[in-house]
Amino acid sequence: xxxxxxxxxxxxxxxxxxxxxxxxxxxxxxxxxxxxxxxxxxxxxxxxxxxxxxxxxxxxxxxxxxxxxxxxxxxxxxxxxxxxxxxxxxxxxxxxxxxxxxxxxxxxxxxxxxxxxxxxxxxxxxxxxxxxxxxxxxxxxxxxxxxxxxxxxxxxxxxxxxxxxxxxxxxxxxxxxxxxxxxxxxxxxxxxxxxxxxxxxxxxxxxxxxxxxxxxxxxxxxxxxxxxxxxxxxxxxxxxxxxxxxxxxxxxxxxxxxxxxxxxxxxxxxxxxxxxxxxxxxxxxxxxxxxxxxxxxxxxxxxxxxxxxxxxxxxxxxxxxxxxxxxxxxxxxxxxxxxxxxxxxxxxxxxxxxxxxxxxxxxxxxxxxxxxxxxxxxxxxxxxxxxxxxxxxxxxxxxxxxxxxxxxxxxxxx
Amino acid sequence: xxxxxxxxxxxxxxxxxxxxxxxxxxxxxxxxxxxxxxxxxxxxxxxxxxxxxxxxxxxxxxxxxxxxxxxxxxxxxxxxxxxxxxxxxxxxxxxxxxxxxxxxxxxxxxxxxxxxxxxxxxxxxxxxxxxxxxxxxxxxxxxxxxxxxxxxxxxxxxxxxxxxxxxxxxxxxxxxxxxxxxxxxxxxxxxxxxxxxxxxxxxxxxxxxxxxxxxxxxxxxxxxxxxxxxxxxxxxxxxxxxxxxxxxxxxxxxxxxxxxxxxxxxxxxxxxxxxxxxxxxxxxxxxxxxxxxxxxxxxxxxxxxxxxxxxxxxxxxxxxx
Numbered sequence: 001x002x003x004x005x006x007x008x009x010x011x012x013x014x015x016x017x018x019x020x021x022x023x024x025x026x027x028x029x030x031x032x033x034x035x036x037x038x039x040x041x042x043x044x045x046x047x048x049x050x051x052x053x054x055x056x057x058x059x060x061x062x063x064x065x066x067x068x069x070x071x072x073x074x075x076x077x078x079x080x081x082x083x084x085x086x087x088x089x090x091x092x093x094x095x096x097x098x099x100x101x102x103x104x105x106x107x108x109x110x111x112x113x114x115x116x117x118x119x120x121x122x123x124x125x126x127x128x129x130x131x132x133x134x135x136x137x138x139x140x141x142x143x144x145x146x147x148x149x150x151x152x153x154x155x156x157x158x159x160x161x162x163x164x165x166x167x168x169x170x171x172x173x174x175x176x177x178x179x180x181x182x183x184x185x186x187x188x189x190x191x192x193x194x195x196x197x198x199x200x201x202x203x204x205x206x207x208x209x210x211x212x213x214x215x216x217x218x219x220x221x222x223x224x225x226x227x228x229x230x231x232x233x234x235x236x237x238x239x240x241x242x243x244x245x246x247x248x249x250x251x252x253x254x255x256x257x258x259x260x261x262x263x264x265x266x267x268x269x270x271x272x273x274x275x276x277x278x279x280x281x282x283x284x285x286x287x288x289x290x291x292x293x294x295x296x297x298x299x300x301x302x303x304x305x306x307x308x309x310x311x312x313x314x315x316x317x318x319x320x321x322x323x324x325x326x327x328x329x330x331x332x333x334x335x336x337x338x339x340x341x342x343x344x345x346x347x348x349x350x351x352x353x354x355x356x357x358x359x360x361x362x363x364x365x366x367x368x369x370x371x372x373x374x375x376x377x378x379x380x381x382x383x384x385x386x387x388x389x390x391x392x393x394x395x396x397x398x399x400x401x402x403x404x405x406x407x408x409x410x411x412x413x414x
Numbered sequence: 415x416x417x418x419x420x421x422x423x424x425x426x427x428x429x430x431x432x433x434x435x436x437x438x439x440x441x442x443x444x445x446x447x448x449x450x451x452x453x454x455x456x457x458x459x460x461x462x463x464x465x466x467x468x469x470x471x472x473x474x475x476x477x478x479x480x481x482x483x484x485x486x487x488x489x490x491x492x493x494x495x496x497x498x499x500x501x502x503x504x505x506x507x508x509x510x511x512x513x514x515x516x517x518x519x520x521x522x523x524x525x526x527x528x529x530x531x532x533x534x535x536x537x538x539x540x541x542x543x544x545x546x547x548x549x550x551x552x553x554x555x556x557x558x559x560x561x562x563x564x565x566x567x568x569x570x571x572x573x574x575x576x577x578x579x580x581x582x583x584x585x586x587x588x589x590x591x592x593x594x595x596x597x598x599x600x601x602x603x604x605x606x607x608x609x610x611x612x613x614x615x616x617x618x619x620x621x622x623x624x625x626x627x628x629x630x631x632x633x634x635x636x637x638x639x640x641x642x643x644x645x646x647x648x649x650x651x652x653x654x655x656x657x658x659x660x661x662x663x664x665x666x667x668x669x670x671x672x673x674x675x676x677x678x679x680x681x682x683x684x685x686x687x688x689x690x691x692x693x694x695x696x697x698x699x700x701x702x703x704x705x706x707x708x709x710x711x712x713x714x715x716x717x718x719x720x721x722x723x724x725x726x727x728x729x730x731x732x733x734x735x
Contacts, residue, residue: 091554092643095636103443103563117553124556125637187552215543216552 033131034108035078035351040344043083043101044113045122046137050088051216054242054273054329055114057319058137059084061308061333062112064316065341075344083107089114089216089241091121098122102131109134109356112156112336116140116189117216119153127152132353134343134360135336135386139163139267140192141414144385147361152353154360154379156336158292158387160189160265161196162413164239166290166390167263168200171207171235175261179209181233183224183248185240186213193239193265209233214244221248222255229257236262242273249282262287269393271297271326271402278399285398290390290410292372293335297326297402304369308334326402335370339377339386342368360386374409388412429669430575437567445563446635451676452570453631456577458656458671460624465654466662467585468617469597470519474531475625476650477538478508480642482626483633484542484549487640490557497561497634501573504630505623512622516615535650539642554641561634570631577624582665584620593617597663625653659705661714670713674705 034041046059059082066080074080083105087094094115101107102125109132113119116138123142126133127150135156136143143155171178182197184190190213198205210231212224221244228236229252236252236259238245245268252259269289278284294302296309308331312320323330344351347359363386366376375389389411393403437445457475464470482504489495489503515534522530542549549555561569584590592613595603604610633640652675660671682697709716 090643091552091639092636092641095639099446099637100443103441103446121554121556121639121641122637125560125639128560186546 033106038074038078039081040075040078040351041081041083041105041107042109042111042340043085043105043107044111045085045087045094045097045101045118046112046114047089048084048086050090051243052089052115052241054270055137057322057327057329058114058333058336059112060316060319061312061330062337064311064319065334065337067315068311069337069341075341076349078344080341080344082111087115087118089118091115091117094118094121095125098125102126102129107131108351109353111135111340112137112333114138116192117187119143120188123150123153130353132356132360134356135339137332137336138189140189141385142188144383144414147384152357154357154384154386156339156386157332158266158290158390158411158413159385160193160239161199162388163266163290163390164193164196165200166392166410166413167237167288168197168202168205170200170288170392171237171261171263172201172204175235176204178204178207178235178261179231179233180207180235180237181228181231181259182208182211182237183221183228183240184211184213184238185244186215189241190239197237197239214240216241218244220251222251224248225251225255225257229255234260238262238264238268240265240268242268242270246273246277246280246282249277249284249287250280253282258283264289266290266292266390269403270328271295272322274395274401274403275325275399278401284395285401287395289393289395289403291328291393291403291405292375292387292390293328293331294370294372295326295328295403296323296331298404299373302369302373304334304371305331307369331370335368338368338370339363372405372409375411385412385414388414425666433571433669437564442563445567447677447680449563449566449570449631449635451672452567452574453628453635454653454656454676455574455668455672456570456631457625457628457653458660458675459574459577459581459665459668460621460628461653461657462660462662462665462668463581463585463593463624464617464621465657466664467590467597468593468614470614470617471524471528472531472618472621473528473647473650473654474515474534474538475621475653476645476647477531477534478512478622478625479629479632479649479653480539480542480645481511482508482629483640483645484555484629485626486630486633487555487557487638488549490559490638491555494558497557497559498569501627501630504626508626508629509619509623511626512619513615515622516618517611519618520611520614532647532650535647539645542640542642550641552642554639556640557634557638560638566631566635570635573627573631577627578665578668581624585665589613589616594663655702657712659702659709659712661709661712661717664712664714664717666717667713667715 047053048056063082066082070079085097087097112135114137119136119138133153139157139160141159141161143153184194210228210233212227214221238248245264274284294305296305299305312323319330343359347355361379363377363379377386379386389409391405391409392407393405461475464472485504485507486500489500519527543551592608595608596613656671656675659674660667683694685697688697
């Protein structure tokens with residue numbers, strides 16, 4: 001019996017010691033989360049692995065830009081400390097990671113997190129906790145439209161339905177008798193695009209002969225492509241993330257389907273991805289898309305492209321090769337990071353979360369060197385869409401080709 | 415026997431006191447982790463009733479957690495139901511689901527039953543994708559409101575306490591004896607008048623109901639967000655691992671099993687060299703193997719070992735067997 005008591009005493013003692021240790025380790029909470037006179041902590045979630053991992057150069061480029069800014073004195077003397085977490089484009093992983101950023105890392109703001117479904121998953125959590133969820137790397141229109149209910153959230157890039165409208169209008173005007181086949185991702189991301197396309201087609205929306213969806217984690221899209229082929233579609237519209245887009249282009253060629261025109265969305269219209277598709281046998285000539293960033297291959301003389309190139313040389317040499325081959329995600333990352341730094345500079349000498357949001361809600365600048373020449377970043381109390389201009393591009397030159405812009409800068413596309 | 419019982423009560427009181435006082439010394443983030451451990455505690459407790467006490471293996475408890483979790487998410491999202499009120503509802507719904515699963519499971523045993531429950535774990539989380547209008551599909555669904563971490567910690571461990579006392583009362587009585595009889599020998603149990611179908615399905619129902627409540631709390635701990643991928647096969651395996659680490663057929667190790675699966679992934683990421691950069695699963699796996707080699711009967715087995723060192727083994731114990 002006394003032995004038993006002794007055992008109990010030992011166990012209870014151990015528990016108390018463990019409690020004390022955990023308590024000591026936890027420390028006191030900071031009064032102003034994530035910001036001091038010399039530093040500002042921000043973070044974001046990105047698919048470094050998994051189905052959408054082709055986007056992983058975005059956070060790497062952002063980090064390089066912040067490092068560059070830090071070495072040039074930071075923003076009002078504050079160095080930007082950027083935490084990158086991998087959610088593998090899986091919204092069920094994004095939520096705990098966002099909790100980690102807010103509750104453990106104690107970030108000032110979540111900046112540039114990637115993905116529509118991940119963004120939606122963390123939307124209410126971050127807004128409830130009044131944590132800025134800004135410059136999201138997703139073009140869904142939610143971020144722009146819902147600013148009253150979700151005042152702590154902003155997007156950055158042109159909205160997807162607006163982009164889809166561009167394709168719809170183009171098809172209606174230039175291919176009035178087209179039989180349109182649409183492949184879209186079976187979630188909010190793909191459905192928003194599809195809805196925008198129908199609006200853009202207007203009276204011609206009856207020309208859609210087949211609309212096929214696929215799940216983000218599906219291994220292939222062969223069934224869907226075969227269905228479009230069998231229904232006689234001659235215009236192919238793809239609203240997917242990069243890997244499925246490449247797969248669908250390759251699959252279409254493999255099954256012997258040769259649509260007269262193919263449209264892919266901006267996020268998949270990275271030169272690297274088209275080269276990959278062509279390298280795997282896809283017919284890529286004549287594919288149409290849109291862009292709003294500078295090209296690191298065809299616009300090398302632009303100041304922004306030169307700056308990006310020199311920053312990469314110094315801070316992220318590993319990215320340089322893909323930049324030179326035209327990885328649009330790198331210049332995209334620079335554009336986002338530039339916008340955050342710009343907003344921070346305009347958020348007062350001692351920025352608060354609220355003053356950062358105010359700065360992002362009153363953008364009006366054509367100075368972002370990384371976006372397509374002529375594009376202005378503009379927001380107001382009632383307009384929460386920073387970029388609303390795009391230009392159409394067409395691929396030529398096959399497996400060694402590139403994009404060529406055509407027409408004039410469109411916008412506001414919404 | 416009485417002294418032994420008193421000793422046990424002291425241990426329980428001490429552990430309960432530590433759990434009750436812990437949040438006052440924890441940061442918000444660590445309270446969230448503590449709540450997560452509580453969720454595993456409830457699920458492991460439930461699995462232990464089925465696997466440890468009744469001898470029916472399940473690697474499908476993630477499916478019941480999904481049902482419980484979606485119950486909470488849908489009730490709150492669509493009907494604005496109070497979050498606490500969704501917990502008994504999840505309990506009831508998963509209890510019925512568990513009974514239903516228990517019926518076909520009567521025909522299986524051993525590895526065949528394990529495979530059948532595995533199928534459950536794989537298929538149930540796909541249902542929300544099928545009925546995406548109702549469940550949000552791969553976008554997931556969010557509760558109308560979501561609680562803070564201290565709320566979560568309190569509610570989760572309150573549920574855990576109720577669940578623990580409930581399980582203890584159930585297992586020390588007539589039903590518990592019947593469960594153990596089924597586990598030890600179905601033939602002997604039947605010939606002693608234990609109605610196999612009733613007790614097997616009952617064990618499935620109760621066990622599933624625990625998992626259902628755990629699933630509800632799991633969703634609340636994930637900022638009120640339910641999405642199919644949260645309830646993958648890994649979750650079912652984590653609960654099974656937790657139950658094995660805790661020690662099957664005993665309630666005394668459950669808290670250790672819960673801490674093990676609740677905190678180890680967090681810790682193993684910080685193991686130098688091996689754990690960094692996606693290595694945490696490797697570390698987790700290695701530690702599980704090591705624990706299984708060193709503690710084949712789980713933490714409860716270790717406790718029994720320590721107990722027997724401290725005194726001559728004369729008492730035969732009816733509750734821990």
